[in-house]
């Protein structure tokens with residue numbers, strides 16, 4: 467079996483976002499592993515419209531070209547790490563829209579999460595877990611939360627220190643999250659192949 471491909475998805479798209487900083491740090495850490503292939507997926511590159519299809523592609527193929535390009539990219543992956551901020555106690559609309567714009571491509575694949583914010587994105591992370599269940603995904607147990615003092619240390623609106631400066635706090639949960647994600651990605655990849663799914 468080929469190595470599982472993992473997509474690290476940057477959930478926020480605003481011009482002055484922080485999200486790409488932890489996402490790039492995570493890419494660097496994950497790329498050191500020999501048991502997965504990793505790719506950074508930036509929602510900005512897909513320029514998705516707000517959902518305007520007749521239905522989810524669970525029921526009917528989507529039409530919009532940008533949506534189809536997004537679905538193709540999602541379908542290439544065997545697992546995902548969502549890098550999410552917390553906007554008013556949930557995930558940013560950009561990420562929710564991107565999740566809604568595919569369906570079958572997410573199915574039977576694991577989802578890991580890195581959340582950031584004053585409380586480590588905890589409320590957004592739990593919402594996101596629930597969304598992944600609806601999409602037939604496997605949310606892994608361990609999560610990376612960049613919270614409290616650490617968040618304000620690395621946040622670009624605060625201390626703007628590199629994420630490596632807080633590895634002492636988030637390093638272990640990152641490794642645990644990657645281990646769990648990799649295990650599930652391998653298992654679900656084999657399971658999908660057995661069922662003849664992508």
Ligand SMILES: Cc1cc2nc3c(=O)[nH]c(=O)nc-3n(C[C@H](O)[C@H](O)[C@H](O)COP(=O)(O)O)c2cc1C
Pocket residue numbers: 478479480482483484485486551552553554555556582583584585586587
């Ligand atoms: C619309 C909006 C709502 C926010 N709501 C929350 C919140 O509920 N909890 C929180 O910890 N931070 C909240 N924040 C602060 C964000 O944690 C902070 O702005 C962060 O940088 C957002 O991620 P981004 O820069 O990748 O967009 C909010 C920020 C915005 C712009």
